[in-house]
C-alpha cells in the first residue's frame with residue numbers, strides 16, 4: 001500500500017518532507033558518493049524552498065555538495081524563462097545557497113542550445129537528457145507534483161498523450177502539444193519511476209480536492225498520478241495537507 005502523510009499546515013508538511021528527503025539522502029550516501037534526486041516543477045519548488053532552506057532543523061543537514069539534481073520533467077524554454085522548471089528551482093532554492101554549498105552540487109539541465117527549434121530538436125533534447133540520467137541503480141528519490149487534471153511529470157491523461165504512458169524502454173520522452181502550456185516538454189517515463197528507490201508526491205491546497213478524490217476514492221488509474229501510485233505502491237508516499245485531502249474518505253491507499 002502507498003503511504004499518505006497528512007498535515008494541518010504547509011509548515012508541518014514542509015518540515016516532514018524535509019526529514020523524508022534527509023533520510024533518503026543518508027540512505028543513498030551510506031553506499032554511494034552522490035545522492036541522485038529528481039525534482040518536479042510547479043508548486044513543488046516553493047515547498048522545497050520551505051523544506052530545505054527555510055526549515056532550519058532540516059537546512060543544516062542537507063549535504064548539497066553530494067547532490068546530483070535532475071528534473072522529472074522540463075518545459076522546452078530557455079533556462080531563464082519564467083516557465084522553466086530549472087529557472088524556478090534556481091530562483092527559489094539555488095539562489096539561496098551559499099557558494100560553499102554550491103561548490104560540488106551538480107544540477108543537470110536540458111541542452112539550452114536546442115531550445116525553440118523544431119520537433120526534431122525537441123526529440124534530440126529528450127535523447128540528450130536521457131543520456132545524462134544516472135547510469136546504474138536509477139534515482140534515489142523522485143519528488144513529484146500532481147496537477148488538477150491528474151498529470152505528474154509531463155505524463156498527461158488522455159488518448160493524445162497515451163504514447164508517453166505506454167513507453168517501455170525510453171527513459172525520457174518528448175511531450176508535444178501539452179494541454180498545459182508550454183506545449184513542448186520532456187518527461188521521464190514509467191520505467192524510470194519504477195526503477196527509482198523511493199518516490200514522493202506533494203499536493204497542497206483546496207484546489208487539489210477534486211483530483212485527490214478521483215485518485216484515492218475513485219482509484220481512477222487513467223490518471224497518471226493514480227497509475228504511478230497503483231503500479232509502484234510500496235515505494236510511493238504522498239505528502240498532503242488537510243485542505244487537499246478534505247473530501248477523501250478512503251483509507252485504502254491502493
Ligand SMILES: O=C1O[C@H](COP(=O)(O)O)[C@@H](O)[C@H](O)[C@H]1O
Pocket residue numbers: 040041042043044073074075085144145146147148151152153154180
Ligand atoms: O506543469 C507541471 O505541473 C505539475 C504540477 O504542478 P502543480 O503546480 O499543479 O503542483 C508539475 O509537477 C510538473 O513538474 C510541471 O511541469
